[in-house]
Amino acid sequence: MRWTFKPKPDQGIVKHLQETLNLDPIAASLLAQRGVENYEEARLFFKPTLDDLHDPFLMKDMDKAVGRIARAIENQERILVFGDYDVDGTTAVALMSSYLKTLTPHVDAYIPDRYNEGYGVSYQGIDYADDNGCALIVALDCGVKSVDHVAYASAKNIDFVICDHHLPGETLPDAVAVLDPKRSDCDYPYDELCGCGIGFKLIQALGRNRGQNAGDLTEYLDLVATAIAADIVPITGENRILAKFGLDVINTAPRPGIKALVGSVKKKQLDITDVVFVVAPRINAAGRIKHGDHAVKLLTEFDIEQAQQVAKDIEQYNVDRKDLDKQITQQALAQIERHAEQDRYTTVVFQKDWHKGVIGIVASRLIETYYRPTLVFTQSGDKYAASARSVKDFDVYNALQACAEHLEQFGGHMYAAGMTLKPENYTSFKQAFERVVKETMPEHLRTPEVLIDAEIAFDQITPKLIRILKQFEPFGPQNMTPVFVSSGLIDTGYAKTLGKDNEHLRLFVRQADSQGVAAIGFGLGDKMALVKNQKPFEAAFCIDENEWNGTVTTQLRLKDLR
The missing domain is CATH 3.10.310.30 (Diaminopimelate Epimerase; Chain A, domain 1)
Structure with a gap:
């Protein structure tokens, strides 16, 4: 791996953050690297509130979208909520359809078949809307390039409201409203929302007319956090706020569908990594193996027993997906070598x-x-x-x-x-x-790169630093888990490889006279020779906490050794 150190931040800003926030130099430096320069920016980073979300009406066409949906509700028109079959699309459809159902019973949900219809707005979906008497389609996580499809719907007297986050083409579809912060003529202050995030901005705007604020819509944030985690969008600005509060919902009052999916996780508090590796693949598995409808059914089911049954089915789809993935990967690797x-x-x-x-x-x-x-x-x-x-x-x-x-x-x-x-x-x-x-x-x-935030000595890894690092969560693009480097390390003689093929490495590491720290290196089993016989080495790592039988200890998660 290439070891690349991030540029050192401005030392004047680091010193200012140290003094105003009572931080040690490492925490202040990490904060400055993330673009935080003063007390107010630090407040927004560490303690955001839902009041810090932008006004949804700053988004181009938001007033038109709200007006058209309000008219549909008033005239008892049928609304079709359409979205893609991946996590962002299915969570967005679950969010929008369940919210609209609190306002009108005339709501249908539609997920295209991955194999028969493919990605995005489909002619079959528009025909379904026509056959079922829908006068309005709200498309989420797709549609910004669907010029021909929107024209096809228009010929059938069906209107479109589009909520998308992909880059538009040269021509926008002739929809009633196109909500997409990546439009060149949209001045919305944040353009990294996912599809479900834009869906949330729309229900935030719809709620405004009913005296609701963002705090009244927190029950939908478990869906938004799941989409943010799965869609690998930057964890900055509004995404950071929505992900943080959404994780709180997942940990305290998740919808029955998400509760059923995370039932197997033994941790008391789930973080964004758990959402990426536990919740998202299972939601995705529905559309990959069977049909995305199953994911929407799970995420909109409010009877816990029913939700557990759907989750059980989805769990089986995920097992099938893993088997296929493993089998095809082996065949592909054999093909490359052959x-x-x-x-x-x-x-x-x-x-x-x-x-x-x-x-x-x-x-x-x-x-x-x-x-x-x-x-x-x-x-x-x-x-x-x-x-x-x-x-x-x-x-x-x-x-x-x-x-x-x-x-x-x-x-x-x-x-x-x-x-x-x-x-x-x-x-x-x-x-x-x-x-x-x-x-x-x-x-x-x-060559793969490991991006390093700072060099650190073991005696600087204090309980206070670990507490502050926890407040940097949720982690993700543009706010990744900090990676540190320490040198002059030796294994204390407990090094061993783990796993069926000895692919992982377990160490107990010391630096000079410091106390030893446990370390785990996933996929680093082949580095065993580097650390044998107390040979000194340097390591790039993240600082984790390992919970075992109710005891929490510090553990290094190794990225690379040399």
Whole structure:
């Protein structure tokens, strides 16, 4: 791994934060690295309130969206809530449909079938709205590029309100309202909301007309926090506030569906990592293996016994998803080795019977072995369909754009994308993609990077520092868990490898005369030789707390050793 130290923050700002907030130099430095420069910014970082959320009516078209929905409610028109089949889409549909049902009974929810309809607004969904007498579609987490679909709906006298967070195309759909802070003509102060977050801003605006404030809508924040965690959006600004209060709801009064999903977690307090690795994959598994409808049913079910039954079904979908993911990953790795493609700049693999619902996960798995932009193709009808995943700092969407002549269609963003092509274009596309990546990707991006916040001595890892680090949560993009480096370390003789294939490393580490600290390195079993016989080494790590049988101890989570 490449060890990259973050730039040191302005020492004047660090000193000011130390004095005004009574912080030690390390905590003050971490805060300054995150763009916090004064007392008020620190207050917003450590102790935000729901009153710190922006006025939803600052978003372009919000007044139009609220007006059209209010008219639909008043005229008892049928409303169809439409959203994508992933976590952001299904949580957004659950949020919007359950809120609107408190205002009108004339609400339907619709999730497109991943395999028959694909991503985004579908003609089948519009036909469903037409067949069921819906006069208005509220689309969430999709729609900002659905120019033709909105025109198709308009010909059937169906209006659209779009809540999206993706980058718009050159032309916006002719909808009643397009809520998207990434619109060039939208001055909303924060443009990193996820689809469910924009759905929340819409219900916040709808609630305003009924004398509700954001505090009256906290019951929906478990959904918003789940979407923020799963969609890997920056944990800054409004996302940080919504995630923080949403985690409080998950830990104190979650909806029955989420309560049923987290029942197996033994921790007293769930953090955002638990949401990413426990809640999100299960919600996603419904759309990958069966249908996204099951996720919406779970998230809108208020009878705990019913919710537990749906959660049980979803748990089985997740088990099936894991089995498929493992099996396809092994087949893909064998294919790479068989064709001697270990030295390429890209990974592009295809097998016609691979399950379309898990190829994105498989692409991420392959990056763990061969760290490079990766595409996994399968057969879809008479075409090949793929999911793309990228490595840090390389824009795979731009690379696909450079190969567009070989593709039927593609969409996505910097780190993840999807595409289809004709089978006869597969080989030429594979060659073009390899060439484009080789020509445009800087050499250093071929090695994974560990980004380091600060160097620290073991005697600086105090209970006070750990308490302050906890207040930096929730962690996520642009507010990642701090990574520290310590040198002159030795293992005290307890080093051992763990796991079925000895893939993990367990140490008990000391620095000079400091007390020893337990350390765990997931996937670092091959570093055992570095630490044997009390050889000195340096480590990059996060500081964790390990809870076992009611006892909490400090533990280092190792990122790399050298």
